[in-house]
Structures are given as C-alpha cells and as structure tokens.
Amino acid sequence: VTRSGDAGAGNRWPEVWARRRLDSSKGSLVAQLLAADGFDTGYGDIAESHWVDFLSDWATQLNITPDSSVFEVGCGSGAFLYEMHRRGCDVAGLDQSAALVDIARATMPDGHFEAADLPELPRADVVTSFSVFGYFPSLAYAEAVVRRMVAKAKTGVAIFDLPDSARRDDALAERIAPAGGPDNYAARYEGLAHLYYSREWIEQVLRSARLEGVRTADQDLPAYRNGQYRFNAWGFRAVADADRR
Numbered sequence: 001v002t003r004s005g006d007a008g009a010g011n012r013w014p015e016v017w018a019r020r021r022l023d024s025s026k027g028s029l030v031a032q033l034l035a036a037d038g039f040d041t042g043y044g045d046i047a048e049s050h051w052v053d054f055l056s057d058w059a060t061q062l063n064i065t066p067d068s069s070v071f072e073v074g075c076g077s078g079a080f081l082y083e084m085h086r087r088g089c090d091v092a093g094l095d096q097s098a099a100l101v102d103i104a105r106a107t108m109p110d111g112h113f114e115a116a117d118l119p120e121l122p123r124a125d126v127v128t129s130f131s132v133f134g135y136f137p138s139l140a141y142a143e144a145v146v147r148r149m150v151a152k153a154k155t156g157v158a159i160f161d162l163p164d165s166a167r168r169d170d171a172l173a174e175r176i177a178p179a180g181g182p183d184n185y186a187a188r189y190e191g192l193a194h195l196y197y198s199r200e201w202i203e204q205v206l207r208s209a210r211l212e213g214v215r216t217a218d219q220d221l222p223a224y225r226n227g228q229y230r231f232n233a234w235g236f237r238a239v240a241d242a243d244r245r
C-alpha cells in the first residue's frame with residue numbers, strides 16, 4: 001500500500017523526546033511548548049501566530065467548542081492541547097516521553113496526562129494526534145492506534161502532519177544535500193527515520209473503522225518547511241454510531 005519507513009529498527013526518537021525540556025528563552029508559553037515538542041529545528045519551525053490560527057481553523061472544522069473534550073495521542077508537552085485548554089475544553093493526552101508529559105501536567109493541572117505508548121484510551125469528543133504518526137515503528141502499529149482513536153471518539157478524529165509517501169523522495173532530497181550527501185545523511189540520521197503514509201491507506205483505515213466524511217488535505221501551516229511533505233486526515237463518527245455508544 002505504501003512503502004514503510006525504517007523507524008522500527010534502532011529507533012532513536014524516544015531518546016530525542018526524552019531529552020526535551022521547557023526553555024524560557026523561547027518566548028511565550030506557547031512558543032516554549034512548541035519548541036519543547038520539536039517545532040524549533042529549522043525544518044520543523046512553526047511560528048506561534050501561525051499555530052494559533054491553524055488550531056482556531058481546525059477547532060471550527062472539527063466542531064470543537066468550549067464544552068468539548070479533546071484527547072491527543074502523542075501530546076508531548078501539550079502545544080496542541082494548550083490551545084484547546086485555553087478555549088475551555090477538557091483536555092487529556094498520552095505520550096511516551098515522561099519529560100514532556102511532566103510539562104503538560106504542570107501547564108494544565110486540570111488535564112489528565114499519561115506517560116505511555118499505547119494503553120487503553122479514555123473517551124473524548126474529538127481524538128487527535130499532531131505530528132506523531134511519523135515516529136511510529138510500522139504501519140501495523142499505526143493502524144492499531146487509529147482503531148483505538150476511532151473507538152474512543154464521540155464526534156471526530158483528526159490525524160495531523162502525516163509524512164506523505166508520494167513526496168518522500170523530495171522530503172529526503174531537501175535534507176540530504178545540506179547534510180553533505182547520502183552517506184553523511186545516513187550516518188547523522190541513523191535511527192531517526194520517519195514513517196511515510198499514502199493518503200489512500202489512511203483514508204481506507206479511517207473508513208473501515210466506520211468514520212464518515214473522511215478526507216485528507218495538504219498540510220496548511222505557513223512557513224512550516226516539513227509541512228510541504230505532510231498531510232492531514234480526518235473524519236467524523238456517524239451520528240447513529242455515536243448514539244449507540
């Protein structure tokens with residue numbers, strides 16, 4: 001269906017996320033959370049104003065109101081959830097980095113956060129995941145996560161920032177040249193591969209989990225370099241389905 005990345009073997013991403021801390025020199029709290037979550041690395045830079053606008057648009061798109069509950073898989077320090085919390089939503093999340101979960105807890109003391117990979121998820125109106133699926137070890141793992149997300153969502157699911165298998169070669173080319181060629185790149189980024197997804201694959205998984213109105217679209221965060229090679233996927237729980245639960 002799609003070519004899987006190499007994120008499984010010798011995966012060094014957990015070490016990266018375990019080392020992340022809040023850095024007060026990064027500016028506002030939102031800017032600090034974005035930096036702690038890795039959106040401060042050149043390719044990953046996201047400006048606070050773009051982030052806030054992006055989440056405002058998506059809150060509308062996903063029918064998130066101040067009464068909504070929002071759960072995020074791979075919430076990190078909570079850059080995504082913090083904006084929902086500011087709107088009045090109940091927020092909760094899990095992340096495999098205990099260091100980042102500690103920051104989320106300190107930032108949103110009334111939220112519920114768990115340091116874990118793939119436990120049972122609690123129910124929430126909307127279940128999301130921003131820029132997390134690219135770090136998963138395999139498509140089989142990703143599919144298991146999607147199924148759990150859909151099972152727990154009362155109204156909708158949104159998976160953001162999926163590395164696009166159709167643009168994999170371009171994404172790699174942009175990084176290989178500045179790294180000094182393929183050998184240097186391979187040495188520097190060993191164990192730091194991304195997992196790529198085809199739109200058809202994720203749409204099919206979301207539909208087979210019984211979501212309706214399933215769609216994918218290009219990432220739409222201005223000036224976010226990684227975003228050129230990423231897309232978002234989302235869908236809604238059928239009303240009859242949600243009522244039965």
Ligand SMILES: C[S@@+](CC[C@H](N)C(=O)[O-])C[C@H]1O[C@@H](n2cnc3c(N)ncnc32)[C@H](O)[C@@H]1O
Nearest residue numbers: 017037074075076079095096097117130132135
């Ligand atoms: C780029 S950060 C994004 C954090 C947050 N979603 C945000 O938008 O600010 C990626 C996060 O995914 C988490 N992660 C990666 N693989 C995971 C897994 N299998 N289970 C839980 N969390 C995972 C990392 O620990 C890290 O916090």
